[in-house]
Amino acid sequence: MRRILIYLFFFCMAVNYAQTKIDSLQLVYNNALEDSVKIKTLHQLHNVYKDIDSEKAKETILKSIELSKPGINKKLSLKSYSTYGDFLYSQSAYDSAIVIHKIGLEIAKNINDAKGQSSSLLDLGDCYLRKGNFEKALDYQKENLSIAEKTGDTKAIAYSYNSMGLIKSQQGEYTKAMEYYINASQLLLQLGLTSDYAKTLLNVAVIQRSLGNYESAKGYLLKTDTIFKQLNAPRMRAFIMQELTTIYKETGELDKAIKYNKNAQAAYEELGDKRNMARVTSALGDIYVEGKNYAQAVEPYNKAIQVFAELQDSINLAYTATDLGIAYFQLNDNKNAKNNLNRALTISKTIDLDLITMSSNEFLAKIYASEGNFAKAYESQSEYAILKDSLYTKEKRDLASEIEAKYQNEEKAKENALLAKDNDLQALKLTQRVNERNVLIAFALVALIVGLLIYNQFRIKQKANKKLQELDRLKSNFFTNISHEFRTPLTLIKGPIEQLEQNPEEQLSTENVKMIRRNANRLLKLVNQLLELSKSDEGSLKLEPTEGDIYKCLRAVTSSFNSHAAQRHIDYRVTIPQSVLWTSFDRDKIEKIVYNLLSNAFKFSEDGAVIRCDVQYNTPNFSIEVSDSGAGIPKEKLPLIFDRFYQLDHTYSKGYEGSGIGLSIAKAYVDIMDGTITVSSEVNKGTYFNVQISLQEIKTRTEPIEDIILIPAEKLQKKPYQLSEIDKRKLPVILLIEDNEDMRHFIREQLIATYRINEAVNGQEGLSEAIANPPDLIITDLMMPKMDGMEVCKKLKTTLATSHIPVIMLTAKAGLDNKLEGLETGADDYLTKPFNANELLVRTKNLIEQRQKLRELFTSTDLQMDPKKITVTSIDQKFIQDILSILESEYSDSDFGVQQIQQELAMSKAQLHRKIKALTNEAPGELLRNFRLKRAAQLLRQEADSVTQIAFMVGFNNLSYFAKCFKELYGVTPSAYLQSLP
Known part of the structure; x- marks a missing residue:
């Protein structure tokens, strides 16, 4: 009772003294004529209030900021912001403190105040450290170190070293942390900053304790306790008691640990320090766990977690949640154990606490294994093993090297002593060493041979794994591209049919019927290709020869490319003898071989290129030569082009990507005909294919055939679709970028009634059109020649003139990863083929209306x-x-x-x-x-x-x-x- 009265008396005296000082400063403030005097007085009032009335303290410092805004004195303004930031930091409002200190940093930079910049950078580093963002905290400390070294500010250098040591300590990099702390302590001792010097030594003690060097840690703690006792620093002495608690717990002296823990609790309670009270409470739980009293540990851990969550102390929250999860695990309470360990794991991954990540995964693996969830157990155990190996190696490497060096020195000293003592023994040892050396050489040779055998097996296995991985990758690409090949024609078949279902009274136009037939044939061709692939795998491919004119067959196949060549202004030259070659051949397979070779030639050639197809027959050798002046194939890729699923990557051919099986099937057909197919190529000059098969001419027809008149390519050139007149309707403009003519026609039909439509046939043309005449919305395909939809979208969204234009991306790639990739490039919406025409209309309407609402905000x-x-x-x-x-x-x-x-x-x-x-x-x-x-x-x-x-x-x-x-x-x-x- 007497003690309480004494405390009450001193408290009243302190309050009375503080009030007297407040009244005096308030009088000075009221009588001050200059704003600079008022600001300085407000700073003094803030220093008095901050220990007794936080709201008043906040009010006074905000007043000083308001007064300094007109810019009467930038240094006073900087001091006001710095003081307010420190106040917010003391209230654990770290996000707000970061904002204020950043303003202070800008002011300091504007007035070229190096000390002000240094102070702001130190404060920002401490705020991010408290939030658990070690990367940003370290960046700010390094920036301060750079400034302080240039200006020769030793004090700022020391403080940065101290903070960097604390960051590395929290990350578990103790060797680096010790280096920073030693540098800081030397500088602080030179400057005579005894208190800060002692705090640095205290940090060293914490690391020594973490490494298990308990006697060394006690020595540092006793040294710092003597200094803090002289400086009358009860808070620091409480921390020392907290550290001694940990040491005695880890050395098994649990009674002493509990004693120091209670002393630390009493000290922090008297100081009103909630954070450290929570740490000490958590430490009590650790002591109970050390004594295997897990049930008793639960209560103090839960109390500590509540406080850390309230204070937003992510680091301590993660550590305590891990400890509580382990305690529940020991009590066989798997549900609570998993909840707490997963909570700790989430925090640790966010702020890079590798030690917590490792510990949480270790016990989660055990829990999942006990529950029979072996997949989860394996995942957690794998992550634990990886982290354990890297962290253990990093922390212990230096210690192991030191022990090894000491051991070697001792052995060497013993050897020298023995050699000096007895020459006869030296000779004996020399002989023994020669024998040992011979044994070691023999052992090394055996080990080397065994190692080479093991390595050879490893290489064989690695090579096999690599081939399997490559095959998996190629198969994945195949299924992605084949889905694209299926989805585009399905969209063009499904769309008109859905329209017919919704409007049964309307008939399909002739153009739509032709479009459906073209795309149905395209699907049929794809299915047939897949069936041929299946037959090839089973080894059941067989020739089905029939008699006929092979020249006539090839003229029909090659002429099917005339229109395509004319559209792309390609110089397409076909040389087939104007005679009859009657022979027995498999018509279907010959047609597919030539079709695949010509398709590739057109695919990898730019507009205006030259493509040739030459057919010759010199009994019994029949040859088909296909060449182009396109991009060519790199020398190292040539052996791969006939492999199943293999595809070359050319920027301008992205819109024509197929399944990757065409050349593979062509080679399979040539092989069953006992023929050969060869290829040669030069980058940027073109590619040449040569097919050689054996044929026997059948002399049954002698009459000549009429010459086939070839229509020049320029006469077959088709003009792109154009409106009969310029669309002058006052409607929103949509730019449609799509390389498939049928798809452009289909989409245009859906939108033409409501919008004006501009078209582009590839990404490069679409981007140029968008920049020259910005539309209200852009609809673009993903896979196109010259520039794909991803690149178009990226360039649109990073160009100031077009960044505001909404973009809808159409694609046959239906995976979530593909959708996320499209949205990340800036696309506003994403539609997967086949899509519903009404859905396209609704999404187009919504995006245009959204843009209009954004404009209305300005009006x-x-x-x-x-x-x-x-x-x-x-x-x-x-x-x-x-x-x-x-x-x-x-x-x-x-x-x-x-x-x-x-x-x-x-x-x-x-x-x-x-x-x-x-x-x-x-x-x-x-x-x-x-x-x-x-x-x-x-x-x-x-x-x-x-x-x-x-x-x-x-x-x-x-x-x-x-x-x-x-x-x-x-x-x-x-x-x-x-x-x-x-």
């Missing part, structure tokens, strides 16, 4: 415009932020206009007008004028001044023009607006 009379609400892409958000920042800083200057905005943004008049009109539906001049009017309305609401003065303040020199513009925007004159305010 609002509310001045508070948040860029994050105005746009959906980061480049647009940055552009709007730049615009608003320029308007905010220059709106009061009556000479400031559109030309100055152009200069600030480094944009041409046309570019600026087009971009701002697309985002805001206002011209640049309108945007500036309305911004000034909205600012005027805000000032009127605040009754900041008269209407006349406010007009001048917002950049209007002509009062009648101001009143006219104000009325156009708000519907009333400025005076009427002022009177209408409540």
Whole structure:
């Protein structure tokens, strides 16, 4: 009772002294005429309040920030922000503290204050450390170290070393942490900063304890306790008791551990330190676990977890949750054990606590194994084993090297002593060593042979695994591409049929019927190819020869490419003798061989290239030669092109990618004909295929056939689809980028009634069209020649002129990974083929309406415009932020206009007008004028001044023009607006 009364007496005395000081400082503040004096007084008031009234402390420092905003003294402003940041840090509001310290850092940079920058960087590093973001914390400390070394600020260097040591210690990199702490302690001792020096030694003690060097740790703790006792630092002495608790727990002296734990609890309770109280409470749970009293450990662990969660202390929360999970595991309470271990695992992976990740996975593996969930158990055990190996090696390597060096030195010393003592023994030992050497050589040779055998087996197995992995990859590519081949024709068949179902009274057009037939034949061809592939695998491919004119057969196959060559302006030359070669041959297989070779030639050739097909017969050798002037094949890839599923990657052929089995099937057909197929190629010059088979001419026909007249390619050239006249309807414009003509026709039919449609046949053409004439929305296919949809979308979204345009991506790739990849490049929507036509219409309508709503935000009379609400892409958000920042800083200057905005943004008049009109539906001049009017309305609401003065303040020199513009925007004159305010 007497002790309580004494504490109460001293408390009252302290409060009375504090109140007297507050009254005195308040008087100084009230009588001060200069703002700088007021700010300094507020800082002093804050220092008094922060220990007795946190709300008052916050109020005083915010006042000082408000006073310093006009910029009377940048250094005082920096001090105000720094003090406020420290206050927020002490209240565990780390996110808010980070924001304030970043403002302080910018002020320090603006006034070139190296010490101010150093202080802000140190504070930011500490805030991120508290949040458990070690990477950012380390970056800020390194930045401070760089500045401090340039300016010769030894104190700042020491503080950064100390913080970096703490970061590395938390990450488990003890050797690196010790290096930083030693550097810091030397500098602090030189500077005479005894308290900070002792704190650094205390950190060294913690690492020694972590490494199991308990006597060394006790020595450091006793040394620091002596210093803190002289400095009257009860908090630090409490921490030392906490560390001694841990040491005695780990050495098995549990009674001493509990004693020091209670002393530490009492000390922190007296100091009112919630965080360290929680740490000590958690340590009590550790002691009970060490004594195998797991049930007793649960309560203190739970209490500690509640406090750490309240304080947002991620690091301690992760450690304690792990310990609680292990305790529940020992009590066979698997449910609670998993909950706590998974909680710790989530936190540790977020903030890179590898030790916690390793420990949590170790016990989760045991729990899953006990429950029979061996897949989960294996996953957790694998992650634990990997981390254990890397962390154990990293932490113990230096210690092992030191022990090994000592051992070798001792052995060497013993050897020298023995040699000096007895020469006869030396000779004996020499002989013994020769024998041992011979044994070791023999053993080494045997080991080497065994090792080589094992290595050879390993290489064989590795090579087999590599082949299997490559085969899996090729199969995966095959199924991806074959799905694309199926989905596109399915879309073009399914779409018209769905339309017919929804509108049974309407008949399908002839063009749609032809489109369905073309794509049905395409599907049939794909299915037949797959069947042939299956037969090849089973070895059941057989020749089905029939008699006929092989020249006539080849003329029919090669002529099927005439139209395609004309469309792409390709010089397509076919040389087949104008005679009859009657022989027995498998018509279907010959046609497929030639078709596949020509398809590849067209696929890997650009528009305007030269493609040749030459057929010759010199009894009994029949040869088919196909050559092109396309991209060619690298020398190292030539042996692979006939492999199953193998595909070359050429940028301009992406739109024509197939299944990767065409050449494989062609080679299989040639092989069963006992023929050969060879290839030669040179990059950027072209590729040459030669097929040689044996045929016997049948002399049954002698009459000549009529010459076949070949129609020149230019006469077969088809013109792309065009509207009969320019579409002048005032409707939103959609740019359709699709290489498949049928797909373009189908999509155009769905949208033409509601929108104006522009078309592009490849990604490169589409991008150029979008930049030259920005549409309201873009629909693009994923796989296209010259530039694929991913690249188109990426370039659209990273180009200022087009970043605001919504993009819908169409693709046959239906996997979640493909969808995420498309959305990550900036696509606003993603449709998988085959898609529903109504769904395409609805998504198009929604995206265009969304863009219109975003524009309407700018026409609002509310001045508070948040860029994050105005746009959906980061480049647009940055552009709007730049615009608003320029308007905010220059709106009061009556000479400031559109030309100055152009200069600030480094944009041409046309570019600026087009971009701002697309985002805001206002011209640049309108945007500036309305911004000034909205600012005027805000000032009127605040009754900041008269209407006349406010007009001048917002950049209007002509009062009648101001009143006219104000009325156009708000519907009333400025005076009427002022009177209408409540």
